[in-house]
Amino acid sequence: MEIRFEAVGAAREEELLSLYDWLAGDRALRGGARVTRVAETDPGTGRMGPGLDAVLAVLSAVSGVGQLHLSYLAWRRSHRPRSRISIDISGVDAERVAELLRGFGEGDDSDGEPR
Template sequence: MDVSVIAEGADREDHLRSLRDWLADSQELRGRVAGVERPPVAGTLGPVLDALSVALGPAGAVSAFATGLIAWLRTRRGDVHIKVTLPDSSSLELDAKRVSGLDTLALQQQVAEVADLLSRQQEGAADPEQRELP
């Protein structure tokens, strides 16, 4: 399962590059994080980094991604907004202001919620007839 990660704001390309480098440091995610670029606008030098694509295969990659994303957000200063889009077009939005002030228990819960959402999506993709009970 591949997820797409975009950043919003004036520094979005810098944030995406920083996040890409941060996630690539994780052994479980090494080789699974790629930049999605669009061609340069006329009169500019080089392509524009629009998003990151993260291939989440085994369960360890899902956990590493959730943990890495939240940890990276905690290191950010200012207004950083990240949107993770899943293959079914549902999305999850996170921002640094809400994550930076979390205590340890709340932080662990946030990571668990992100990992759970990604795992459920991954399981549903593996078995399209599998449905969540109400």
């Protein structure tokens, strides 16, 4: 399963770097999830650019989802991101994706959607 975190807003790259550092530093995720930075693609050349486009978590076991969920919510509560964070989940059926997205939106004090 892959979970991709993207951000929209002026502080987009700063937010993604903060999230990456948080998830990569979470010892509880080690062994259950591989967290990587996804570089921007330069539209003119198709090559990777210097910026950060997304944070990608690749989970080796479904059990890693629970810890990733907890780590993301802890980051969101402590960091209070200024950019909207979108979450894209692939590698599982649509019903499970909807369930996971609801979980990532827990405690959101705005519109109930993952941020």
